Structures are given as C-alpha cells and as structure tokens.
Amino acid sequence: QLQLVESGGGLVQPGGSLRLTCAASGFSLEHYAIGWIRQVPGKERQGVSCISGSGGSTTYADSVKGRFTISRDNAKNTVYLQMNSLQPEDTAVYYCAAVSGPANFVHFSIPEYEYWGQGTQVTVSS
Numbered sequence: 001q002l003q004l005v006e007s008g009g010g011l012v013q014p015g016g017s018l019r020l021t022c023a024a025s026g027f028s029l030e031h032y033a034i035g036w037i038r039q040v041p042g043k044e045r046q047g048v049s050c051i052s053g054s055g056g057s058t059t060y061a062d063s064v065k066g067r068f069t070i071s072r073d074n075a076k077n078t079v080y081l082q083m084n085s086l087q088p089e090d091t092a093v094y095y096c097a098a099v100s101g102p103a104n105f106v107h108f109s110i111p112e113y114e115y116w117g118q119g120t121q122v123t124v125s126s
Contacts, residue, residue, distance in 0.1 A: 001025075001026045002024075002025075002026040002027045002115055003024070003025045003026050003117075004022055004023070004024055004096050004097070004098060004115055004116065004117035005022070005023050005024075005025070005117055005118070006020060006021065006022050006094065006095065006096050006117045006118065006119060006120040007020070007021045007023070007120060008020040008021045008120060009094060009120030009121045009122045009123075010121075010122070010123070011123045011124075011125065012086055012122075012123070012124055013124070013125070013126050014086065014087055014088060014124055014125075014126055015085060015086065016086050016124070017082070017083060017084045017085075017086065018083050018086065018122060019080055019081070019082050019083070020036070020080065020081040020083065020094055020096075020120060020122075021078060021079075021080055022034060022036075022078065022079040022080070022081075022096030022117060023076075023077065023078050024077045024078070024098070025077070027115075028074075028077060029053075029072070029074060029077050029078075029079065029098065030053060030074045031053050031100060032053055032098040032099060032100050032101075032114075032115075033050055033051065033052050033053050033098070033099050033100075033101055033105065033106055033108060034050065034051055034070075034072060034079040034096055034097070034098055035047060035048075035049065035050040035051075035096070035097050035098075035099070035108065035110075035113060036048040036049045036050070036070065036081045036094055036095070036096055036097075037094070037095045037096075037097055037110055037113070038090075038092035038093065038094045038095070038122075039092055039093050039095070039119075040091070040092045040093075045095075045110055046061065046092075047061060047110055048060070048061050048064055048068065048081070048094070049061065049064065049068055049070040049081060050070070050106040050107075050108060051070045051071070051072050051079060051106065052102075052103060052104045052105055052106050053100075053101070053102075053103050053104075054103040054104055055071075055072050055074070056103075056104050057104045057105070057106045058070050058106060059106040059107065063089070064083075064090075067083065067084050067085045067086075068081060068082065068083050068084070069081070069082040069084075070082075079096060081094070081096075083122070086122075086124045087124055088124045088125060089124075090122060090124050091122060091123050091124050091125070092121075092122060093119040093120065093121050093122075094119060094120050094121075094122050095116055095117055095118075095119045096116075096117045097110075097113035097114075097115060097116045097117070098113065098114060098115040099112050099113045099114050099115075100114065
C-alpha cells in the first residue's frame with residue numbers, strides 16, 4: 001500500500017522553527033518529485049516547495065524563500081521541510097505529495113500530484 005505520512009507539525013511562536021518530515025512506505029520516493037502544499041480552511045491550496053526526484057532541483061513559493069528549506073534522503077525514503085522564522089501567516093495544514101516526472105523537474109501544478117499524505121497542522125501563534 002502506497003502511503004505518505006507527515007509529522008513534525010505543532011504550535012510554535014512567531015520567529016520559531018519546525019521541521020516537517022514526509023515518510024513514504026510501500027514505494028520508493030527515489031523516482032518521484034515531492035512537494036509540500038499547505039491549506040488554510042476556506043482558502044485554496046498553496047504550493048510551498050518542491051524537490052525533484054534527483055534532489056538536484058528545488059523551488060519555493062515567494063512567501064517562504066529564504067526561510068524554508070526542502071531536502072530529501074532517498075536512503076531513508078524521507079523528505080524534509082525545515083521551516084525557520086515562522087510567521088502567523090504560515091499557519092496551515094501542510095501536506096506532502098508525490099508525483100512522477102523527469103529527474104530534475106520541479107514545476108508541477110497541484111492537481112498533478114499523484115499521492116498525498118494526511119497532513120500535519122502547523123500553528124504559529126504567540
């Protein structure tokens with residue numbers, strides 16, 4: 001059974017940090033680009049970051065550039081999102097999702113993602 005499981009969410013004060021983890025089971029992430037997508041209730045999903053299957057290419061939403069870093073460890077079948085300098089506007093449910101594609105491609109639209117995790121809540125509040 002193909003499964004993605006996110007962890008690492010929680011409550012953090014503004015300016016704080018969290019590291020989200022996306023662990024895969026039932027398939028190898030090696031040939032998939034992995035994206036982090038977030039959603040606030042009542043709003044559209046927003047692509048936050050994506051890393052290519054090779055790990056050689058990454059992309060970030062303008063709102064998180066310089067604060068978030070995506071990385072992957074294919075040996076552990078895991079992708080990470082390090083989030084620093086968190087702000088209240090970063091509050092959302094964060095999902096990781098996988099899509100097959102060219103080894104260094106990262107510019108996928110949200111509907112293209114094939115497999116999704118259940119999400120993890122990130123709340124930034126004082």
